Amino acid sequence: MRRRVIEGGEExxxxxxxxxxxxxxxxxxxxxxxxxxxxxRTKKYSLQGEVVSxxxxxxxxxxxxxxxPGFMPAMAMPYRVKDPGIVQELQPGDKIAAEVILxxxxxxxxxxxxxxxxxxxxxxxxxxxxxxxxxxxxxxxxVALINQxxxxxxLSDFAGKALLVTFIYTRCxxxxxxxxxxxxxxxxxxxxxxxxxxxxxxHLLTISFDPKYDTPAVLLKYGLxxxxxxxxxxxxxxxxxxxPGDLARVAQAFGLQYEEEDNQISHNMSIVLIAPDGxxxxxxxxxxxxTELTENMRKAAHPNAQRGGTx
Amino acid sequence: MIRxxxxxxxxxxxxxSTACASKEQLSNAxxxxxxxxxxxxxxxxxxxxxxLHKQPPNLHGLFFRKSLPSGxxxxxxxxxxxxxxxxxxxxxxxRRLRGDDVxxxxxxxxxxx
Numbered sequence: 001m002r003r004r005v006i007e008g009g010e011e012x013x014x015x016x017x018x019x020x021x022x023x024x025x026x027x028x029x030x031x032x033x034x035x036x037x038x039x040x041r042t043k044k045y046s047l048q049g050e051v052v053s054x055x056x057x058x059x060x061x062x063x064x065x066x067x068x069p070g071f072m073p074a075m076a077m078p079y080r081v082k083d084p085g086i087v088q089e090l091q092p093g094d095k096i097a098a099e100v101i102l103x104x105x106x107x108x109x110x111x112x113x114x115x116x117x118x119x120x121x122x123x124x125x126x127x128x129x130x131x132x133x134x135x136x137x138x139x140x141x142x143v144a145l146i147n148q149x150x151x152x153x154x155l156s157d158f159a160g161k162a163l164l165v166t167f168i169y170t171r172c173x174x175x176x177x178x179x180x181x182x183x184x185x186x187x188x189x190x191x192x193x194x195x196x197x198x199x200x201x202x203h204l205l206t207i208s209f210d211p212k213y214d215t216p217a218v219l220l221k222y223g224l225x226x227x228x229x230x231x232x233x234x235x236x237x238x239x240x241x242x243x244p245g246d247l248a249r250v251a252q253a254f255g256l257q258y259e260e261e262d263n264q265i266s267h268n269m270s271i272v273l274i275a276p277d278g279x280x281x282x283x284x285x286x287x288x289x290x291t292e293l294t295e296n297m298r299k300a301a302h303p304n305a306q307r308g309g310t311x
Numbered sequence: 312m313i314r315x316x317x318x319x320x321x322x323x324x325x326x327x328s329t330a331c332a333s334k335e336q337l338s339n340a341x342x343x344x345x346x347x348x349x350x351x352x353x354x355x356x357x358x359x360x361x362x363l364h365k366q367p368p369n370l371h372g373l374f375f376r377k378s379l380p381s382g383x384x385x386x387x388x389x390x391x392x393x394x395x396x397x398x399x400x401x402x403x404x405x406r407r408l409r410g411d412d413v414x415x416x417x418x419x420x421x422x423x424x
Contacts, residue, residue: 170402170403171402171403171404171405171407173351173404173407174354175354175355175360176362178402179355179363179364179400180362180363183362183363183400186364213405213406225399225400226364226400
């Protein structure tokens with residue numbers, strides 16, 4: 001009998017312990033919630049702008065928008081839209097409001113909750129506002145560029161190789177833009193280096209759209225940082241700039257948009273793969289991975305080889 | 312047991328307060344510097360950047376260390392040079408930050424513990 005009382009007492013104690021543990025757990029969860037709510041950066045930004053063009057095939061619209069504080073200065077740039085029905089509904093000239101959503105790894109973004117606020121401007125978009133990119137299969141313009149060593153190079157110098165071109169400016173402070181592009185190009189460079197056949201049949205070219213600041217000396221320093229100090233890497237990856245006229249030509253051909261204001265350059269991202277015969281193979285803007293780019297380069301470099309993966 | 316739960320709550324509250332911005336009183340110059348830090352530096356130096364070639368270093372306690380993350384001497388002049396000219400894969404903030412901006416930014420960085 002006495003034993004039962006003691007057992008009963010222990011039962012009570014253990015119940016009490018359980019409820020205290022529950023309270024502690026609830027307090028802990030609440031505080032952790034407070035930490036996450038109070039300290040996490042928001043990944044959602046409000047956008048207001050005008051639809052410049054749309055590409056239904058890849059569910060993408062180009063929007064000319066005002067400042068998006070904390071995310072992007074005023075500019076025209078392409079955004080992915082998850083709902084293809086909305087892309088169908090939208091027309092160039094439409095004024096819209098939407099939310100820009102940043103992906104988990106901050107390297108990807110898209111539009112959600114798109115509302116047309118004014119459709120009276122439909123069909124009144126200036127032709128010059130919409131990017132006039134080269135279609136795949138078209139020959140690229142043979143512009144002259146000055147590389148990191150101060151040497152003149154031409155796009156035609158890379159005939160016979162798969163050439164991956166992108167655009168940056170070295171002072172770009174936005175990690176999701178130029179620093180990401182150069183970092184991912186460094187991964188591609190290191191991956192292609194593993195196979196001499198790939199390495200000799202491919203080339204990377206990073207073109208600056210800030211030729212006033214990005215002199216050969218600046219590009220040399222910048223390139224070496226991404227090549228981990230290995231000068232020999234420049235034989236496979238050039239960092240170059242060109243005169244404003246040729247830059248405008250190549251930018252238009254490759255869908256690059258840039259605008260300098262207040263010592264900062266607003267720009268979109270453009271990556272283009274040029275086949276060994278000097279024609280455009282494919283463009284990328286917002287939705288790409290370095291592995292996808294590498295695989296596409298390999299396929300373009302060895303068009304007759306039977307390799308794994310899908311285009 | 313209640314004492315234990317209070318202790319845990321206090322620890323979690325401490326975690327919250329250190330994880331969020333410090334509530335220490337800042338001078339006007341430091342508040343300006345804090346704004347510059349949040350707009351120009353925090354994105355890379357306060358968040359993991361797995362897509363970048365090199366992970367930007369955490370800058371808390373920078374002026375309490377003997378040297379900078381690069382190994383260069385931890386002097387104000389060196390930090391100023393790094394901000395203006397960039398270092399490695401860090402972009403130069405030349406023409407975007409100048410004069411008092413850099414001064415105020417460094418004043419705030421001295422407060423980061």
